[in-house]
Amino acid sequence: MANRAVPQRPNGQTPGKICQFKLVLLGESSVGKSSLVLRFVKGQFHEYQESTIGAAFLTQTIHLNDVAVKFEIWDTAGQERYHSLAPMYYRGAQAAIVVYDITNQDTFERAKNWVKELQRQATPGIVIALAGNKLDLNTMRSVQTDESQTYAYENGLLFMETSAKTSANVTEIFKAIAEKLPKNETTSTAGQGRRLVESEGANKSLSSCCK
Amino acid sequence: MKAASPFSVNKMENRYVDNDEDNYSDASSSLAPNGSVVSTVPDRHGFLGGAQYLNESKHMISANKTIERERKWLNMTANWDKQMIRNFKKVQNRCRKGIPQSIRPRAWLYLTKANKLLDQKKNFYYKLCDQPGDRKWIEDIRKDLHRQFPYHEMFVDNDGTGQKELFNVLKAYTILNPVIGYCQAQAPIAAFLLMHMPAEQAFWCFVAICDDYLSDYYSPGMETLIRDGNILFALLKEREPKIYKLLKKQSIDPIMYMTEWFLCAFTRTLPWPTLLRFWDIFLFDGIKTFFKMGLIMIKISLPEKSYSDLKKRFPTMCETLEALRNPPLHMLEEERIIKKVFFPPLHLIMFY
Numbered sequence: 001m002a003n004r005a006v007p008q009r010p011n012g013q014t015p016g017k018i019c020q021f022k023l024v025l026l027g028e029s030s031v032g033k034s035s036l037v038l039r040f041v042k043g044q045f046h047e048y049q050e051s052t053i054g055a056a057f058l059t060q061t062i063h064l065n066d067v068a069v070k071f072e073i074w075d076t077a078g079q080e081r082y083h084s085l086a087p088m089y090y091r092g093a094q095a096a097i098v099v100y101d102i103t104n105q106d107t108f109e110r111a112k113n114w115v116k117e118l119q120r121q122a123t124p125g126i127v128i129a130l131a132g133n134k135l136d137l138n139t140m141r142s143v144q145t146d147e148s149q150t151y152a153y154e155n156g157l158l159f160m161e162t163s164a165k166t167s168a169n170v171t172e173i174f175k176a177i178a179e180k181l182p183k184n185e186t187t188s189t190a191g192q193g194r195r196l197v198e199s200e201g202a203n204k205s206l207s208s209c210c211k
Numbered sequence: 212m213k214a215a216s217p218f219s220v221n222k223m224e225n226r227y228v229d230n231d232e233d234n235y236s237d238a239s240s241s242l243a244p245n246g247s248v249v250s251t252v253p254d255r256h257g258f259l260g261g262a263q264y265l266n267e268s269k270h271m272i273s274a275n276k277t278i279e280r281e282r283k284w285l286n287m288t289a290n291w292d293k294q295m296i297r298n299f300k301k302v303q304n305r306c307r308k309g310i311p312q313s314i315r316p317r318a319w320l321y322l323t324k325a326n327k328l329l330d331q332k333k334n335f336y337y338k339l340c341d342q343p344g345d346r347k348w349i350e351d352i353r354k355d356l357h358r359q360f361p362y363h364e365m366f367v368d369n370d371g372t373g374q375k376e377l378f379n380v381l382k383a384y385t386i387l388n389p390v391i392g393y394c395q396a397q398a399p400i401a402a403f404l405l406m407h408m409p410a411e412q413a414f415w416c417f418v419a420i421c422d423d424y425l426s427d428y429y430s431p432g433m434e435t436l437i438r439d440g441n442i443l444f445a446l447l448k449e450r451e452p453k454i455y456k457l458l459k460k461q462s463i464d465p466i467m468y469m470t471e472w473f474l475c476a477f478t479r480t481l482p483w484p485t486l487l488r489f490w491d492i493f494l495f496d497g498i499k500t501f502f503k504m505g506l507i508m509i510k511i512s513l514p515e516k517s518y519s520d521l522k523k524r525f526p527t528m529c530e531t532l533e534a535l536r537n538p539p540l541h542m543l544e545e546e547r548i549i550k551k552v553f554f555p556p557l558h559l560i561m562f563y
Contacts, residue, residue, distance in 0.1 A: 029395065030354040048361035051354075053396045053479070054470025057532045072529055079351065079395045084432050085466060 020070045024090045026114040027099035028107040029078030032133040035164035037075045052077040069178040095127040095177045102132045103140040127180045129158035136163040253364045256483045261362030284314040306495040316408040322494040325415035336411045339383035348385040348393045359402040376410045394429035396474035403478045440465030443505045453518045461528045468535040484545040511542040
């Protein structure tokens with residue numbers, strides 16, 4: 001992979017800098033978490049996406065100016081039954097996308113609960129984005145954009161309505177997260193989640209996410 | 212690339228049945244979104260496409276041998292209880308050799324003792340089907356009906372018989388065992404059983420698996436799964452210390468890769484012919500087969516010559532997890548794996 005063994009310069013300014021972030025997707029079952037990830041990572045959409053058991057793990061890198069942002073994505077299972085496993089996935093995450101289905105009010109309420117849980121228990125400073133998915137089903141909408149927008153504003157969340165099916169706003173939401181994530185800080189607040197890309201004999205005292 | 216949904220595949224098949232040759236020649240196969248071929252003719256296990264689809268079976272047992280095995284199995288099932296007491300080892304060996312496809316439904320029914328449940332509670336399944344069930348479970352189940360083996364001919368149709376039977380089996384279970392209710396990982400198991408036997412038999416097999424073989428796996432809290440993840444990790448330490456060291460160093464918890472394997476009894480993981488053979492053995496030997504298969508999965512995903520070699524090939528959690536979550540399927544082919552997996556004994560007595 002291209003991110004390996006990029007030499008660290010004393011001022012931290014390397015050409016083609018790579019930052020690595022852990023991102024978790026949370027939300028009610030069947031709102032389209034896996035579909036969003038599949039669209040973002042592979043550019044595909046499956047009408048009949050198998051339900052996720054436990055969690056799936058994928059990576060994707062996007063480029064912002066001269067910075068490559070690599071996301072380690074944990075796509076979690078939505079059923080309440082797996083709730084006890086969720087902290088394992090959001091622990092140490094620097095970003096989260098909480099997903100709901102715009103045609104289902106219950107899923108929006110559940111999304112709010114996830115936001116509350118993240119704000120209480122996840123890494124302080126975690127960047128949270130709220131995604132109202134299934135925008136292609138706009139005519140069957142039951143959650144109004146204004147309502148979600150206001151909620152997102154009040155809670156300091158990024159917010160977009162997305163469609164994994166048409167790909168509307170999918171790359172955009174990941175990009176917005178990447179822009180908001182700190183890429184030059186020198187102290188790590190994320191603990192284990194902000195993992196350095198190890199390279200043989202590299203400076204072990206590095207605490208930035210970037211190499 | 213053409214985004215073919217399983218539904219459109221089915222429509223293509225109908226055209227084939229209608230003998231519309233023009234359409235058939237166009238539609239004999241197309242590409243599924245995952246790049247695999249979607250065929251109009253199911254393979255010998257009923258798949259039209261997806262990861263499970265097999266062009267041809269590489270391993271064929273001769274007709275004579277199959278007939279001989281069928282005869283032996285029919286004799287055994289005619290006298291099952293006696294056989295299990297007197298010829299326990301022989302039955303075990305026959306499971307390991309593979310149960311003939313035609314006998315499998317019957318053999319699985321006997322191995323799980325579902326045949327006894329079926330006799331004791333005649334028609335009870337249909338009574339459960341007639342009850343309305345808890346709304347919460349019904350909603351959860353409905354969301355998942357079209358998401359189980361969507362490329363299998365039985366489940367390809369929304370509201371087709373396969374999906375209706377799947378709904379009934381899962382709903383009936385929530386009424387029978389309201390404490391467990393419905394866990395999403397149960398759906399692939401129920402669907403897998405329905406591919407092999409009529410709904411009532413599949414239901415009692417499913418009950419035996421959920422309540423006996425995998426008891427507490429689907430309970431809220433998932434403590435049993437977490438415990439078994441830790442047992443798998445302890446076994447790895449003993450069997451594959453270098454891989455253990457790598458996983459430990461990269462803070463990769465067993466839950467991150469073994470959840471789907473164990474909760475779905477490998478139905479979503481193994482190539483189909485291997486899966487059937489695996490189940491033949493699992494239903495006889497029980498849960499310890501999961502640990503054996505789990506160890507094999509880890510070993511083939513992270514092949515090693517030395518620890519430094521391992522570290523070089525899997526330098527971070529990303530590479531390691533990607534490898535663990537995409538095991539090389541050719542390494543899991545039936546003949547390659549079955550003997551290797553099941554003959555060295557694994558002593559789980561210290562854990563259970």
